[in-house]
Amino acid sequence: MKGRKLLMIPGPIEFEPEVLRAMSAVTTSHVAPSFINSFGNALDLMQKVWLAPNGQPFVVAGSGTLAMDMAVANLVETGDNVLVVSTGYFGKRYQDILERYQTNVTFLDAPVGEIPSLESIENALKSKAYKLVTMTHVDTSTGVLVRPKEIAALAKKYNALSILDGVCSVAGEEIKQEEWGIDVVLTASQKAVGVPPGLALLVASSKAMQTWEHRKTLVPNYYADWKNWLPIMKAYQGRKPSYFGTPPVNLIMALETSLKIIHEEGIAIRVQKHQQLANAFREAITALGLNILPSKKEDAANTLTAIYYPSGVEAGEFLKQLSKLDVIVAGGLLPELKTKYFRVGHMGAVTSIDIISTLSAIEFALVKCGFTFESGIGLSTFQKILNKEIE
Template identity: 45%
Template sequence: MMSERKIIMVPGPVNYEPSVLRELSTPTPSHMSLDFAKAFKKAMEKLRELLNVDGKVFILAGGGTLAMEVAAVNVLNRNSKALVVSTGVFGDRFADLLTSYGVNVVKLSCKWGEAASLDDVKALLEAEGCDALFLTHVDTSTSVLNNVKELCRVAKDMGCLTVVDGVAATGGIEENMAGWGIDVLVTASQKALGVPPGLAIIALSDDALQLLRSNDRRLPCYYASLHNWLPIVESFEQGVPAYFSTPPVNLIQALSVSLELIFEEGLKKVYERHALVGKAFREALKKIGLKLIPVSEEICAPTLTAVWYPDGVVDREFRGLLSSLGVVVAGGLGPYSERYFRIGHMGRVGFTDIVSTIAAVEIALSKCGFEVKLGEGVAAAQDLLLKAGLTPLFY
């Protein structure tokens, strides 16, 4: 019996490059070996270059939520007052996380599908006297893209610490920590970085690093304490193994390989490719007659697209039909979880993935009773991609 290959189009985990899979399948070396130290050092160097950060990068066993928690407990204390900008489920998660540690939280909840207003953020920072700003670059639940560059600039001008959740953006959208005034950026391996789940990544600017060193009233933690990890990172930066807790060796080696692929393609081309693929999906979905969750094109993320279901289309039935056609997309999250679906188009998504996914969406919608002119969405995507030129943007 032939095994069925699924096209995985969820917003993480993603499809992996053969060289990344090969690296994952190699025998696991000692975490104290020089070979592993070399790979760890390379991964940290590439991440610093990717994020343009002048401080340190920490790579821990864990996921995006752990990275969020690590960021909070190391640079805040119980006297901190943080403004959390929420554009979806993961902005809410930041607020819940900080509240659980006793931090004074002011939450700006944007309407579903809307991005944060610069004026609203500035006004709240001033009125509430906040000393930190927490926000998502892209909220994976809504596919809303925040203007991190301008929001962080305003916060820094007001003397605030800035913390950005880059999980659904890093590796697919530019993130310039030094240039944009981002003090802490958290991300994870399983999205545009192109590595299986299991790595929590925390990048600190030099300012945040100095705050870490001097924060005697930091929130209590042990594994998540970057004070415990700092000497380990500094040792691996010199290519010398060190131990605090056993790292996920194969995942870090795979991350080193995946980052090398990103830089071989070139950051500009990587970001252009993600933008083009995202636009192709949006044009196709709108041509089919679907409505996107982000309320304007300017705040649509290049890495994933969240789409409202038409009246009468049932989530379980629609996604079940898609799966039977060999395509897997994600359901919704949060208060509207049954009313929309999400397509991930981050990492190495190529022409075949795009066209196959759109064709499957058309067929599944048609079988669910929604009137679709089969092929119109596919044609819209093809037209855009052909005009842009398929090479060298596709694999």
């Protein structure tokens, strides 16, 4: 027995062996030539993976929430109007962050499982001048996928900056930051980027950097201030040492390793693989008689799936039965539906074998919980759909 569980939550995820080896390497100095080159390569690769060749990458020790915080801390000032387009828990988190900076937040959401319409977004933007618009590409609490290209175009039309919370989407969903005119795309290391937790990652456009440079007041967050981090990023990209805070050396070496794997595979191919696996998995879940949380299939993310428990199946018992087969999924996150659904992550280094194992465990748990269905229908549907997808 391998003595470990299969981690199928929406982050942290299963990691490539090469990434884990980088994590376990002997830690070097943060000004050693080898590390300077590794950090510089990681920053260069971010521009390629984000498809933002002229963007300014930032890598800072912290979580995805720090990346969210850093993006707005540098761009907003007291009294600015901000529009938050929300599809779940993390849209509300962005509202909470923005209110700390004494901005005027307009919170635009939709019923659970749905997306605010482009018409409603444009109507909000027409109503007053906004400094920026935030959107959650994939809300980890709901598995709902928004279309950032269209929202960024509306923000640009009304002279607002756009921020894409890509914590659960970067390197797993299609993002063309520069082509689509998105001003900041942020994420965290432990999601589809494929690195253990601990790095806040973002790329800012030239327009975003100019907005920061021309702000009238100091950034009211010392750790997040680009004034402290920009010289560091520029130095390492220029293959020179620099210091503000000690970087997490092994995490950054692991980041370089993972970004190399993603770039060599090709970001378009990687996104396509996520789409193929996700589509086959959703069809398998539907075949079992279960419903997903997004109201429309086309609004469902390709990095995770939120699934309602069927009638009569209790959350605690279902998750316990799954754990017996060494498969770990996530429970619900939305407070109002916490015990009504569960979430399966399928991003990064995930394989069809991982998903087959997960589906087998789900079928086992459903049987143990007294839910009836055609035995093996989920597994056979997944393989049938996947075979069609990759023909």
